Amino acid sequence: MVDAKPDYLLFDKNTTSIIYGYHQYAIQRMLDFDYVCGRTRPSVAAIVNVECSGWHKAFFGKKEVLVPMYTTTREAAQMHPDADVFINFASYRSAYPTTKEALEIPTIWTLAVIAEGVPERRAKELAMLAKQKGKWIIGPATVGGLMAGAFKIANTGGTIDNIIASKLNRPGSVGLVSISGGMSNEMNNIVARNSDGVYESIATGGDVFPGSTLMDHLLRYEANPEIKMLVCLGELGGNEEYRISDALKSKKIAKPLVIWVTGTCAKIFTTDVQFGHAAAKAEGIEETADAKNKALSEAGAYVPKSFDDFGEKIREVYEQLKAKGTIVEKPEPAIPQVPEDFSAALKAEKIRKAPNIICTISDDSGQELTYAGYPISQVIEKGFTLGDVIGLLWFKRKLPRYASDFIEMALKIMADHGPCVSGAHNAIVTARAGKDMMSSVASGILTIGPRFGGAIDDAARYFKSAYERKLTPKQFMDEMKAQGIKIPGIGHRVKSVQNPDMRVTLLKAYARKNFPATPLLDYALKVEKLTTEKKNNLILNVDGCVGILFMDMMMNSKEFKKHEVESVLELGYLNGLFVLSRTIGMIGHYLDQKRLKQPLYRHPYDDVTYMLPEVRQE
């Protein structure tokens, strides 16, 4: 130990600890406790997290601190030789080996074992090892304990408001020890309401063989001059309380002791009852609560009539000590305000904050994911199509059947167009350069723009505008020509009037059959009639057809508002449709190239014309 504490003290204001197990809440609560106690440095020196090393970020008051995290106890102890408390959150299976390892480390002196269900023989071994080494074990099966105003083990004492309400932020005059971890916090409260509060509070845990016993801690308290009276909560089962009454008789314990042994109800049970704690079972009359309370009372302890009167008994003894001048109440120290946790304050509706992100299409914060309000279970059970899902997430509602089917049809039709188009080609080249799927597909998608795929948007925009301005097909052609723009959606490299594009044929047939009306398509076909007169491959191509039909789909139905049609054009829904669809094909090409183990692509020399400027030799 770095600082020399008296033997009767397990902790002081400088005590630091190593936490085994990454229990972030417990760690934060320890640090909050530290802060309200006015500690200058956090009580958690290090964390042992077998899964990874690094740093844990936590609050110390208003500031943030980094707590180092190691994968082994040995390493943590080596790096933090002044941390003499080990708080073990390991499960019942690994509590024994991990505690034993920590016991062997010379810088660790006090060990708290939280796990419930540690085999009794193992607990006895640990207790004996600790005894041989002069070390302390608190637990197993406990929440731990605390020294008011100095150090607290893990979750002991609960939240900060309870710490303050039970006056645990500064030392009182009462040494408290209980078996039950849950009850230790209740006892802190009872003691605080009836005296100047606890000096130290330990819960030994409900196992049959705790690492340290009620008696062990009472003797520590007896030796501590700051502690003026003792309070103890025992339990039926075992004979620990007889050791205490013997110690009272022999004056090994001379300070006033207020004690109650719980389990007086056991007499009404006809068969042996195992209460909540492993040790809480009386074997024979002597281990009953009534017998123990009687023995303690006879040995000079202050024993209340029942648990109901426990507080009054404590007050009675406390007032006597105060009257005698043994206890002099100290002024309350100022309590630093711990800022409330954002998440807790939000949950309690104490604060509000304008969110940085707003989302109106899907929600994963409830019990079940929803798309535009439709639970995902309904989406699946009711057989929503991919087109329906696009409706929900792009238009925020269920689209009419003809519309979602059209969207799905467009997705299918545009999913791929062979390896030679620029997007697929880029994806293939990238895949063959050894890149991953994301890079390869991205490389293909990034090719999409005004010349490749982007014509859908433009076709929809120009045709719609011309139609709405009531231009004749001839006027429209002339206007475009005057501006020097090729009409988007018109023209194909291979297909022609004589050799029509099957995809366009299918789309047109679907729209004619299922759409309420197709005025824009009809208009486009009149334009096509004129263009093909000039050159027979200036046909309405698939991009143009999809774009124009999408407009027809929306403009001729009450399902869609005018502003929606505008936003489809403005925000690039149609490009999105192409990107989505073509991604399917690009992933296909990527997988195809990888499966075929194709080597790096290099463009052949003979396919490049080299025409460099001549440099005149001086």
Added chain:
Amino acid sequence: MAQKAIREYDVKKMIARLLPNYSGGSVTIPDKCVQVRLETKFADLEHENPWLVTTKLVVKPDQLIKRRGKVGLVLLDASWDEAKNWITERINKEITSGTVTGRLNTFIVEPFVPHDAKDEYYFAMRSVREGDEILFYRQGGIDVGDVETKAEKLTIGIFDDVDNVDVEGKLLKNVSPDRMAQLAKFIRSTFKLYADNGFAYLEINPIAFAGDRLIPLDLAAKLDDTAGFECKGRWDDIEFPEPFGKRRTPEEEYIHLLDEKSGASLKLTILNPKGRVWTMIAGGGASVIYTDTVVGLGYAGELANYGEYSGDPTTDETYDYARTVIDLMTQEKDERGKILIIGGGIANFTDVAKTFAGIIKALKEYERKLIDNRVKIYVRRGGPNYQEGLKQMRDLGQTLSVPIEAYGPETHMTSIVRIALGGGQ
């Protein structure tokens, strides 16, 4: 999670199977014994264990009944036919032993070992804080008397090697020298088995010499059930029966299974299904104190259950737990109405609002039945988020037509019992 008694049949089978491993094969006990349960067919037993028909037998109920010999529940030196008749006359019948009444449903049958009473010894081992204590007395049997004062005792420290301990000098100084070596060897190997297999208690009374063979005649044992994970493969299908006279109701069984599956702790014992006072208490320590208080106020006869939930159970788990208790308490009406105490201390880390959410859900579900049974509810709790939890309980009281009073840490933990019961009877 505690020391639990097991059946004599299981102890005997386990020792017979494992003892050779702890003695280099040199110490064995007979492994002839069979179990008879309600569903057992005698013909099957006979077929698998032909020795039953050719050997004289001992028959005893095997249900953790204390002092069987004293209450005439041991049949000695019987033929198989006599044994069958004896069992048939008693199986599924109620008997009373001491204060406890229960139904017989499990028997152990084994060969009768003729021997002299002077060849009987008392031998026991028990777990103590420093290690384990061995008790040995030169006489044994049902009339051995107070072994606590009579028996030789020897504590084997937790790190001691029993081979290096003076068993002969400390325990066996009063046995005849020609038997000392054999007894010492038996004690040492049995101790090793005991220590290595999660035993917390083992009593063999008597263990007797039949000729030159040492045979345990009557065994009782407790295992520390938390050692189960270390003893996998050696405990096999060992059963942890309820104490004699105690049978789990379907609801207790349901909570028991829930408890086994959960990382939290959920316990329920029905004391009196017609009782008017029902409790739903958080915490192993607090639950005992609430029960003490109800009993202390003179309501032992009205107390319906003991139970607790702790260790941060999920909302679903507290819902299941609460539903089970509320369902039980609303099965039979009592014109005086009923009381439900939802109590607990100040939690360290359990989220009170979260656990209450499960209870509230169950209360809402049973609103009609709670009204019909004139149930009054008293709540007391503290700990993380308790304000929210209590508020929800009070709000529920407003919407549900069931009176609910909710108190926090400013009220002494058990005061609601007095408030609910009106100062005692």
